Amino acid sequence: MKHIRLAAALAGLSCVLVAAPAAAQSSSFRVEANDTHTVDITICNPEVYVEVRGDGDTDLDFSVTDPRGNIVHSDYDLTDITFFTLYRQASSGCEDYPMEVMNLGDVWNRFEVTLTTMRSDAASPRASADGNNRNVSFANQGKETIFYIYWRNIAASGWSADQLGSSILSAGDSWQTTVDDGSGACRFDFRAVTAGGREMVVNDFNVCTSYTITFR
Numbered sequence: 001m002k003h004i005r006l007a008a009a010l011a012g013l014s015c016v017l018v019a020a021p022a023a024a025q026s027s028s029f030r031v032e033a034n035d036t037h038t039v040d041i042t043i044c045n046p047e048v049y050v051e052v053r054g055d056g057d058t059d060l061d062f063s064v065t066d067p068r069g070n071i072v073h074s075d076y077d078l079t080d081i082t083f084f085t086l087y088r089q090a091s092s093g094c095e096d097y098p099m100e101v102m103n104l105g106d107v108w109n110r111f112e113v114t115l116t117t118m119r120s121d122a123a124s125p126r127a128s129a130d131g132n133n134r135n136v137s138f139a140n141q142g143k144e145t146i147f148y149i150y151w152r153n154i155a156a157s158g159w160s161a162d163q164l165g166s167s168i169l170s171a172g173d174s175w176q177t178t179v180d181d182g183s184g185a186c187r188f189d190f191r192a193v194t195a196g197g198r199e200m201v202v203n204d205f206n207v208c209t210s211y212t213i214t215f216r
Contacts, residue, residue: 026114031060031103039101039113043086044094046135047119047176053112054080058105067095070212072139072174080109085118087137087176089211130184132208137176139214140169144194146215149175153185154204168195179207 031037041050041064054060060080064073066089075082088095103109140146146169150159160181169175169192179188186208192200192215200215 024114024116026112028110028112030108030110031101032108033103033106035103037101039099041086041097041099041115042094043088043097045117045120046088048086049116049118050084050086051114052082054109055111056080057107058103058109060109060111061102061104063100065098066212070214072212080111085174087174089137132186134178134180134207135176135211136179136207137174137212138169139174139212140171141214141216143171144196144198145170146192147195148193150191151179151188153181153183154187154189155185159191
């Protein structure tokens with residue numbers, strides 16, 4: 001198994017994603033037959049779109065984890081292509097997201113990773129008034145599209161309005177927003193409702209210390 005940082009592989013191109021939104025950076029890697037290759041994707045802006053394309057010779061599977069070890073994206077279909085968006089969990093600075101690329105074929109595969117900054121720090125959600133980082137990423141790891149997401153601080157009696165509004169959260173996608181109702185609370189309950197009407201509830205989640213909620 002090989003392990004390489006995207007920072008080193010860019011060969012002169014900056015891996016620090018401080019370019020304007022839609023500015024893309026690409027680099028190519030090789031994963032040997034029936035082997036696993038790890039790329040540490042470093043992001044320094046709040047929202048970065050990642051596109052991975054193999055050479056078409058074999059099936060590649062993908063698994064991406066955040067700096068805390070949580071899986072934020074996986075792709076086990078029969079292609080060597082995947083797309084996903086990374087949301088930086090820290091309020092500033094850079095973070096590494098290791099991506100494991102598993103080659104299921106009997107020949108090597110050369111794949112290209114393209115990073116596109118979708119939102120820079122200048123456009124990120126503002127910090128809460130008390131200085132706590134309440135930016136939370138919601139990951140839909142289930143098989144159904146999520147139509148509604150509600151929350152309430154644990155001292156409240158009723159749920160908020162739907163926070164997705166006119167948007168949806170498709171299977172495999174993530175959505176980041178600031179969870180702050182103005183009360184100064186850090187502990188919230190969350191409820192998601194899928195297109196089929198299934199409800200998923202996460203209780204007593206501390207948005208000031210944890211930054212990823214996964215619905216399955």
